[in-house]
Amino acid sequence: MTKRKEERRELLKEDEILSGLEQVARYIQEQPTKVFGWTAGIVLALAFFFGFNAYQESQAIKNAGDLYKAEKILGTDITDEKAELKFDSNKAKFEAALAELDKVIASHSGAIADQATILKINCLTTLGRQDEVKALYEKLSNGSATLRFVGIQGLGDIHLANKEYDAAVAQYEKLLGDVTSKDLALYKMARACKDKGDEAKAREHLQKVLDAYADLDDAEKPPIHYKVKELKDELDKKDQG
Numbered sequence: 723m724t725k726r727k728e729e730r731r732e733l734l735k736e737d738e739i740l741s742g743l744e745q746v747a748r749y750i751q752e753q754p755t756k757v758f759g760w761t762a763g764i765v766l767a768l769a770f771f772f773g774f775n776a777y778q779e780s781q782a783i784k785n786a787g788d789l790y791k792a793e794k795i796l797g798t799d800i801t802d803e804k805a806e807l808k809f810d811s812n813k814a815k816f817e818a819a820l821a822e823l824d825k826v827i828a829s830h831s832g833a834i835a836d837q838a839t840i841l842k843i844n845c846l847t848t849l850g851r852q853d854e855v856k857a858l859y860e861k862l863s864n865g866s867a868t869l870r871f872v873g874i875q876g877l878g879d880i881h882l883a884n885k886e887y888d889a890a891v892a893q894y895e896k897l898l899g900d901v902t903s904k905d906l907a908l909y910k911m912a913r914a915c916k917d918k919g920d921e922a923k924a925r926e927h928l929q930k931v932l933d934a935y936a937d938l939d940d941a942e943k944p945p946i947h948y949k950v951k952e953l954k955d956e957l958d959k960k961d962q963g
Contacts, residue, residue: 789834792822792841813849820845836862836869843876856880871903878910887918905931905946912953921957928954 796819798807809815823845826838839858846854856877863873878893891914897907908927915924931950935943 788826792819795819816845816848887914890914
């Protein structure tokens with residue numbers, strides 16, 4: 723293509739652009755009401771969008787702030803004389819945090835309420851009020867995948883602590899279908915079987931985990947592998963003794 727043809731082509735493009743702009747300008751002159759309606763609609767839509775986003779952001783900050791009140795209490799060192807919050811004892815500290823967490827759970831839903839529930843479980847356990855924890859674990863066990871794991875494991879641990887070994891194993895078995903929790907579930911099942919006195923079954927669960935990582939170097943094996951090996955070594959020493 724010659725230089726002249728290139729210049730002509732560029733001029734034609736400019737003409738097309740100018741022609742398009744002229745048509746838009748002419749339409750605005752002929753249909754001002756309709757164009758204003760469209761423009762107003764777009765402006766309102768944008769205002770709603772940005773306003774809604776701003777509302778969500780401010781609401782998220784408020785929600786996080788409500789939870790932070792409890793987290794701040796829990797993070798307080800009662801022996802620190804310079805601490806902003808003062809408590810006579812750890813019991814008083816956890817009771818104060820529990821009161822804030824109950825407010826959060828009552829007035830929020832979703833992730834904030836779930837986080838508050840998990841913190842509440844920790845507070846109740848620390849205060850020795852385990853009888854109130856089971857219902858919270860049951861609630862979490864019906865939630866999302868992560869919360870379900872926390873809930874089911876918690877219920878299994880409660881049964882294990884109460885020496886209800888079969889019930890504990892039944893809970894842990896529910897976690898076997900998830901690859902991310904399978905190894906931990908087998909380890910917990912092994913502990914329950916060991917405490918029950920069924921060492922053969924405990925070894926069976928432990929060996930499944932050990933076999934899964936047999937081809938890996940020690941540095942590549944996950945932390946649960948070492949807990950499993952430790953428990954198996956404990957069983958081995960018992961047999962040898």
